[in-house]
Amino acid sequence: MAGKQTPIPEQVVNKIVxxxxxxxxxxxxxxEIKKLINDIETASGIPFIRMEMGIPGLPACQIGVNAxxxxxxxxxxxxxxDIEGAPVLKKEMSRxxxxxxxxxxxxxxxxxxxxxxxxxxxxxxxxxxARKERDTTLFIDPGFPVQKQxxxxxxxxxxxxxxxxxxxxxxxxxxxxxxxxxxxxSIIYSNPNNPSWxxxxxxxxxxxxxxxxQYDVCVFEDLAYFGMDFRRDISKPGVPPFxxxxxxxxxxxxxxxxxSKSFSYAGERMGLLVLSDKMYNREFPDLIPYFNTPKLGxxxxxxxxxxxxxxxxxSAQYGLAAILKACNDGVYNFxxxxxxxxxxxxxxxxxxxxxxxxxxxxxxxxxPLADGFYFTVSYPGLSGEELLKExxxxxxxxxxxxxxxxxxxxxxxACVSLIKMEQMPVLEERLKCFxxxx
Ligand SMILES: Cc1ncc(COP(=O)(O)O)c(C=O)c1O
Numbered sequence: 001m002a003g004k005q006t007p008i009p010e011q012v013v014n015k016i017v018x019x020x021x022x023x024x025x026x027x028x029x030x031x032e033i034k035k036l037i038n039d040i041e042t043a044s045g046i047p048f049i050r051m052e053m054g055i056p057g058l059p060a061c062q063i064g065v066n067a068x069x070x071x072x073x074x075x076x077x078x079x080x081x082d083i084e085g086a087p088v089l090k091k092e093m094s095r096x097x098x099x100x101x102x103x104x105x106x107x108x109x110x111x112x113x114x115x116x117x118x119x120x121x122x123x124x125x126x127x128x129x130a131r132k133e134r135d136t137t138l139f140i141d142p143g144f145p146v147q148k149q150x151x152x153x154x155x156x157x158x159x160x161x162x163x164x165x166x167x168x169x170x171x172x173x174x175x176x177x178x179x180x181x182x183x184x185x186s187i188i189y190s191n192p193n194n195p196s197w198x199x200x201x202x203x204x205x206x207x208x209x210x211x212x213x214q215y216d217v218c219v220f221e222d223l224a225y226f227g228m229d230f231r232r233d234i235s236k237p238g239v240p241p242f243x244x245x246x247x248x249x250x251x252x253x254x255x256x257x258x259x260s261k262s263f264s265y266a267g268e269r270m271g272l273l274v275l276s277d278k279m280y281n282r283e284f285p286d287l288i289p290y291f292n293t294p295k296l297g298x299x300x301x302x303x304x305x306x307x308x309x310x311x312x313x314x315s316a317q318y319g320l321a322a323i324l325k326a327c328n329d330g331v332y333n334f335x336x337x338x339x340x341x342x343x344x345x346x347x348x349x350x351x352x353x354x355x356x357x358x359x360x361x362x363x364x365x366x367x368p369l370a371d372g373f374y375f376t377v378s379y380p381g382l383s384g385e386e387l388l389k390e391x392x393x394x395x396x397x398x399x400x401x402x403x404x405x406x407x408x409x410x411x412x413x414a415c416v417s418l419i420k421m422e423q424m425p426v427l428e429e430r431l432k433c434f435x436x437x438x
Pocket of ligand 1: 054114115116117118144190194222224257258259260266269270271
């Protein structure tokens with residue numbers, strides 16, 4: 001690229017990268033990239049097309065904000081919340097999973113956590129103690145890097161594979177090759193998937209569900225992007241279609257339901273861990289030395305959640321309860337508010353494709369991928385690392401798929417949330433310039 005005209009002057013980018021201390025931009029974490037882009041923006045005075053952070057770009061759901069303010073006024077800030085969660089939130093979540101997943105779950109198993117991040121962490125910390133011989137989590141990747149970070153800081157073991165080459169029927173034997181060893185306690189994946197936005201088909205969910213029963217492992221289904229596969233409208237309570245889920249095919253499940261993206265409530269750090277009735281009541285004698293109880297649901301709530309955070313923000317629980325109630329009663333269509341992500345993705349993917357880029361994860365078996373919160377791109381002849389570095393000169397930021405457990409090292413993840421419709425012409429101009437220079 002040396003000597004070519006680029007939207008951000010070459011010497012500015014080179015100077016800031018050298019000063020950042022980041023040895024390889026391609027393997028930098030999301031937060032490191034964020035800081036680097038901030039510095040380049042400040043030095044150049046030119047705003048980036050910022051696609052690196054997966055944060056909501058919309059105002060918080062007002063129903064939640066209002067209810068939370070009322071809860072604060074009524075004095076809940078002074079009072080410790082019950083560790084198992086506010087009854088009204090537990091009840092509305094139980095209704096929500098019935099209405100939008102077509103699933104019967106007792107409110108006992110609906111456990112508020114500090115973001116769904118903590119739901120996963122509490123789950124892994126407990127499951128790893130449930131059976132001595134099972135000490136490993138299996139990630140169906142690509143995945144959300146922080147969940148592996150949780151494993152590393154806790155010293156927990158995990159195994160992983162990139163599902164790219166194992167879609168459809170091929171998933172079965174691949175999963176069996178891990179499960180038959182007998183060391184796996186849980187499987188985790190997100191659906192829709194961060195970073196690739198693949199969504200498992202019913203066949204794939206059935207394979208995962210059946211094998212988890214057969215090999216007796218728990219499936220953590222991370223529904224951080226609940227309902228956001230916009231190819232089907234699951235927004236009507238109690239009416240099909242429902243959010244696709246592994247829980248149709250097994251009772252060995254724990255759902256991670258987040259308020260962050262579907263309700264733009266990320267700042268309040270509210271999520272729920274939803275355990276199937278079977279899992280909630282299941283007894284594992286190996287839990288006793290750690291939790292004084294063999295019962296999994298009790299161990300998670302009064303052992304792990306108590307130890308980590310002693311429950312979650314009291315007022316935020318009332319905020320989320322009000323949002324869920326409005327969804328359940330059919331007076332608030334949460335997906336109307338977030339559909340804009342799909343509209344943006346549709347335009348952005350077109351702009352990338354028109355300028356010589358490719359979509360890396362492009363199909364769910366034979367179906368084109370949905371437009372949503374993320375998409376993945378590559379450019380012929382460049383590795384993901386080279387592309388990420390090269391993008392800096394064009395005022396475009398993303399993250400490398402290499403940090404997500406993906407083997408598609410040519411690819412980058414792009415997040416649409418922070419891009420404004422008014423910025424689309426700027427993106428187009430920069431991509432055209434990129435194409436001309438390559
Ligand atoms: C797959 C996945 N899981 C979990 C989370 C975090 O959710 P929360 O904000 O509820 O902790 C995210 C956020 O980006 C995510 O992408």
